[in-house]
Amino acid sequence: MDAAGKKKPDKGVTPQSTDFSAWYNEVVLRAELADRGPVKGTMVIRPYGYRIWELLQAELDARIKATGHQNAYFPLLIPENHLRREAEHVEGFSPELAVVTIGGGKKLDEPLVVRPTSESIIGEMFSRWISSHRDLPLLLNQWANVVRWELRPRLFLRTTEFLWQEGHTAHTSEDDAMGETMVALRFYEDVARNVAAMPVIPGEKTPGERFAGAARTFTIEAMMRDSRALQAGTSHYMGQNFAKAFDIRYTSDAGAVEYCHTTSWGMSTRMIGGIIMTHGDDKGLVLPPKLAPYQAVVVPIGRADSLEASVREGDALVSRMEAGGIRAHLDRRSVSPGFKFNDWEMRGVPLRLELGPRDLAAGLVTVANRLTGDKDQVPLESVESAVRNLLAEIQDEMLAAATQFQDDRTSSVSDWTTFAARVSSGFALALHCGERACEEQIKVATTATARCVPLSAPAEDGQCVRCGNPAAYGRRVLFGRAY
Amino acid sequence: MDAAGKKKPDKGVTPQSTDFSAWYNEVVLRAELADRGPVKGTMVIRPYGYRIWELLQAELDARIKATGHQNAYFPLLIPENHLRREAEHVEGFSPELAVVTIGGGKKLDEPLVVRPTSESIIGEMFSRWISSHRDLPLLLNQWANVVRWELRPRLFLRTTEFLWQEGHTAHTSEDDAMGETMVALRFYEDVARNVAAMPVIPGEKTPGERFAGAARTFTIEAMMRDSRALQAGTSHYMGQNFAKAFDIRYTSDAGAVEYCHTTSWGMSTRMIGGIIMTHGDDKGLVLPPKLAPYQAVVVPIGRADSLEASVREGDALVSRMEAGGIRAHLDRRSVSPGFKFNDWEMRGVPLRLELGPRDLAAGLVTVANRLTGDKDQVPLESVESAVRNLLAEIQDEMLAAATQFQDDRTSSVSDWTTFAARVSSGFALALHCGERACEEQIKVATTATARCVPLSAPAEDGQCVRCGNPAAYGRRVLFGRAY
Numbered sequence: 014m015d016a017a018g019k020k021k022p023d024k025g026v027t028p029q030s031t032d033f034s035a036w037y038n039e040v041v042l043r044a045e046l047a048d049r050g051p052v053k054g055t056m057v058i059r060p061y062g063y064r065i066w067e068l069l070q071a072e073l074d075a076r077i078k079a080t081g082h083q084n085a086y087f088p089l090l091i092p093e094n095h096l097r098r099e100a101e102h103v104e105g106f107s108p109e110l111a112v113v114t115i116g117g118g119k120k121l122d123e124p125l126v127v128r129p130t131s132e133s134i135i136g137e138m139f140s141r142w143i144s145s146h147r148d149l150p151l152l153l154n155q156w157a158n159v160v161r162w163e164l165r166p167r168l169f170l171r172t173t174e175f176l177w178q179e180g181h182t183a184h185t186s187e188d189d190a191m192g193e194t195m196v197a198l199r200f201y202e203d204v205a206r207n208v209a210a211m212p213v214i215p216g217e218k219t220p221g222e223r224f225a226g227a228a229r230t231f232t233i234e235a236m237m238r239d240s241r242a243l244q245a246g247t248s249h250y251m252g253q254n255f256a257k258a259f260d261i262r263y264t265s266d267a268g269a270v271e272y273c274h275t276t277s278w279g280m281s282t283r284m285i286g287g288i289i290m291t292h293g294d295d296k297g298l299v300l301p302p303k304l305a306p307y308q309a310v311v312v313p314i315g316r317a318d319s320l321e322a323s324v325r326e327g328d329a330l331v332s333r334m335e336a337g338g339i340r341a342h343l344d345r346r347s348v349s350p351g352f353k354f355n356d357w358e359m360r361g362v363p364l365r366l367e368l369g370p371r372d373l374a375a376g377l378v379t380v381a382n383r384l385t386g387d388k389d390q391v392p393l394e395s396v397e398s399a400v401r402n403l404l405a406e407i408q409d410e411m412l413a414a415a416t417q418f419q420d421d422r423t424s425s426v427s428d429w430t431t432f433a434a435r436v437s438s439g440f441a442l443a444l445h446c447g448e449r450a451c452e453e454q455i456k457v458a459t460t461a462t463a464r465c466v467p468l469s470a471p472a473e474d475g476q477c478v479r480c481g482n483p484a485a486y487g488r489r490v491l492f493g494r495a496y
Numbered sequence: 497m498d499a500a501g502k503k504k505p506d507k508g509v510t511p512q513s514t515d516f517s518a519w520y521n522e523v524v525l526r527a528e529l530a531d532r533g534p535v536k537g538t539m540v541i542r543p544y545g546y547r548i549w550e551l552l553q554a555e556l557d558a559r560i561k562a563t564g565h566q567n568a569y570f571p572l573l574i575p576e577n578h579l580r581r582e583a584e585h586v587e588g589f590s591p592e593l594a595v596v597t598i599g600g601g602k603k604l605d606e607p608l609v610v611r612p613t614s615e616s617i618i619g620e621m622f623s624r625w626i627s628s629h630r631d632l633p634l635l636l637n638q639w640a641n642v643v644r645w646e647l648r649p650r651l652f653l654r655t656t657e658f659l660w661q662e663g664h665t666a667h668t669s670e671d672d673a674m675g676e677t678m679v680a681l682r683f684y685e686d687v688a689r690n691v692a693a694m695p696v697i698p699g700e701k702t703p704g705e706r707f708a709g710a711a712r713t714f715t716i717e718a719m720m721r722d723s724r725a726l727q728a729g730t731s732h733y734m735g736q737n738f739a740k741a742f743d744i745r746y747t748s749d750a751g752a753v754e755y756c757h758t759t760s761w762g763m764s765t766r767m768i769g770g771i772i773m774t775h776g777d778d779k780g781l782v783l784p785p786k787l788a789p790y791q792a793v794v795v796p797i798g799r800a801d802s803l804e805a806s807v808r809e810g811d812a813l814v815s816r817m818e819a820g821g822i823r824a825h826l827d828r829r830s831v832s833p834g835f836k837f838n839d840w841e842m843r844g845v846p847l848r849l850e851l852g853p854r855d856l857a858a859g860l861v862t863v864a865n866r867l868t869g870d871k872d873q874v875p876l877e878s879v880e881s882a883v884r885n886l887l888a889e890i891q892d893e894m895l896a897a898a899t900q901f902q903d904d905r906t907s908s909v910s911d912w913t914t915f916a917a918r919v920s921s922g923f924a925l926a927l928h929c930g931e932r933a934c935e936e937q938i939k940v941a942t943t944a945t946a947r948c949v950p951l952s953a954p955a956e957d958g959q960c961v962r963c964g965n966p967a968a969y970g971r972r973v974l975f976g977r978a979y
């Protein structure tokens with residue numbers, strides 16, 4: 014290794030097993046995904062983190078549009094009285110609101126809420142736009158920022174402001190609206206699994222965990238590497254609650270005036286936190302190739318003339334890979350290769366291509382795999398196909414590994430002792446009576462909560478794992494400690 | 497025409513010549529580009545308007561990224577004291593601020609400003625991130641919403657909240673930063689001209705029209721069809737003003753600690769207002785093909801079986817056009833063809849394809865051109881190439897027509913009487929003394945303002961058109977009444 018190579022690399026991060034929370038914060042900061050904003054609880058999404066978000070957005074947006082939804086944009090500022098029209102909704106969100114009381118240098122007659130979610134302003138517009146059954150279904154989506162005051166903020170996971178998409182739709186019937194609720198849940202599942210390589214369990218929230226104002230709430234729940242659950246996307250059937258609160262009515266084919274059935278569904282920058290905690294290891298981030306800002310980084314190695322030759326060849330290599338649709342990058346920084354290796358490992362780049370004088374002389378490039386740690390020599394002329402194949406393999410292996418991890422830590426349990434042990438390091442599938450007070454007792458005893466009633470769980474009756482009363486839901490409930 | 501065709505179409509809009517402002521508002525609402533939000537001055541961007549924004553974003557974002565900038569995201573909420581650090585900046589924006597004083601149910605110790613622009617929060621982050629000349633240039637961009645209290649709002653043109661991109665960069669030298677300022681100005685000019693078919697005059701703002709806190713402000717100015725000017729994008733060289741206010745310093749190669757030179761630049765949803773007012777006519781919107789959500793709409797015509805055949809053929813036609821990269825749409829609504837013709841004319845769709853039983857029998861489709869009003873019959877098998885050629889022609893013709901319109905209403909003037917007449921219905925290029933008081937007199941007398949000192953104006957000396965004092969700037973200044 015050349016002189017520059019001896020430059021001491023940055024020290025690593027705290028191991029996951031020592032302190033998972035410290036590991037997470039260090040990775041977010043060291044990989045330059047995000048930084049803390051000046052206002053407590055706010056976050057700056059740095060270019061590397063924002064690029065992951067852009068790639069995720071593109072995948073999600075394509076699915077949203079392919080299912081007939083159109084994007085629109087609704088105002089940030091909502092009159093406080095709008096929020097109050099749906100009683101449960103305002104009760105749920107009131108403690109988290111940021112309120113504008115001064116505008117244009119004057120105290121406002123009516124305070125304005127910075128949107129925590131947009132049901133109330135979109136409900137108002139829907140009531141203006143919808144008059145006939147011909148106007149339905151109305152299928153809209155918005156990409157936006159929202160603000161919810163956070164007392165215990167964590168980068169990406171719980172921030173006072175976050176970015177998301179929120180779908181809002183109106184329908185003539187419960188059937189139609191429930192179908193829509195499932196369409197959204199299914200593309201969240203698809204994006205999580207097939208883009209973020211994050212296996213998720215789709216299911217319905219228990220009544221105590223429903224969205225404020227919803228009739229039914231569905232969720233995808235993922236398992237992080239500390240075995241905690243992360244709610245990664247939710248889809249709500251509102252029934253006619255918001256239609257009645259905002260007077261969203263239509264004239265049916267038969268001439269009757271009816272209330273609409275509405276839905277809303279959202280996925281946010283929280284997903285980035287989920288990706289970090291699903292795949293990361295003690296060297297830092299591990300990114301699924303489909304969401305990696307750079308899928309392959311070329312590190313030129315050598316001194317003086319030989320470095321120049323490496324840079325020249327690396328440049329050509331990056332151009333060829335880019336032309337082939339691979340997101341590639343040549344690292345030209347004046348720091349040692351060792352520093353670069355550590356840096357790109359920290360940033361979770363799937364493949365690192367090392368190009369040194371000996372490689373070049375032999376017409377080879379060394380390809381290092383972030384996931385497996387393997388290093389292989391690949392002929393220069395076939396790098397593109399080799400990289401493409403490796404990226405596909407890594408994507409598949411990441412999903413398989415995360416699925417294995419989750420499966421190993423999820424089990425059906427029927428007695429309380431086993432339940433308590435299981436949720437201390439994973440997910441328990443258990444029968445439950447459906448009483449909120451009993452859910453609360455479980456939480457107090459174990460810190461675990463009912464994550465969802467998985468849609469895939471087979472029909473089953475029996476007794477509640479905690480209180481022994483008859484089980485509700487007709488199937489098992491997924492319990493876990495959650496973010 | 498069939499029975500359905502007799503359904504009375506909606507009445508048209510107020511002619512531009514009768515009341516341009518009424519025409520504008522009616523087109524925005526009738527074409528369903530936007531609607532007013534519940535809070536005064538706020539706007540809902542409806543799907544048709546938002547799609548135009550998405551297409552414009554994609555074009556602009558590609559240029560931003562191709563010139564080495566990366567997207568990031570900074571918080572919406574800024575501590576009030578941050579804004580105060582740059583004296584001119586806070587003075588300029590204070591009257592327009594929305595202020596959050598309550599968060600999470602409590603009165604905040606320090607009020608938070610909803611960002612009117614992000615220099616002050618980005619300055620804070622730059623000072624944390626930049627330490628060495630190796631960190632420079634730092635080239636960031638953000639797509640975001642901003643809030644500026646508007647007392648006289650107009651949809652798209654002046655709204656309390658609007659969407660934009662704001663570029664923020666830091667450099668080691670004035671030369672570098674000025675180069676960057678020009679790079680941004682040039683891609684705004686490129687997008688306006690070559691995407692929105694909007695001819696613009698790039699130039700520098702006079703000192704009185706500079707951005708609050710900037711050393712130099714550059715702009716692109718367009719002429720609307722009522723001959724008023726619209727500022728359509730701005731690019732600012734900040735000098736070291738913000739670097740000093742936010743302590744953005746770097747260590748140079750030689751080891752000295754220096755302040756950075758910074759820039760910022762923005763283009764917003766205001767551009768959509770500009771597109772409407774540059775190209776629209778008394779039938780409604782006319783969209784440049786590159787920004788049209790639908791470039792070609794197929795209207796099937798016929799009764800019963802023949803309508804079914806038209807729909808079937810139209811569906812196949814739309815699929816073929818879409819496969820060829822044309823944004824096409826089949827209008828299946830149960831309303832009359834006449835209603836649809838008017839509707840798509842109002843919405844400014846470049847090409848309408850009419851498909852009736854007689855067309856089908858002859859293997860033809862009737863293509864109606866929104867810009868020229870021409871109708872042509874085109875063989876069904878060559879529709880895609882015909883449409884593609886027509887779209888390219890329309891794009892070019894729209895730029896040519898708007899350029900002609902602007903050229904016809906722009907002239908160099910040297911005496912006050914001619915100046916006053918010229919700015920009443922166009923742009924005047926005139927020498928000016930550079931004194932703010934004199935600019936103010938011109939505004940009081942004519943309502944016209946100095947739009948910019950065009951970069952293309954040849955060197956010229958002489959006397960101020962208003963006061964007769966020696967001219968400043970060494971070239972003519974563009975004057976016009978502005979939005």
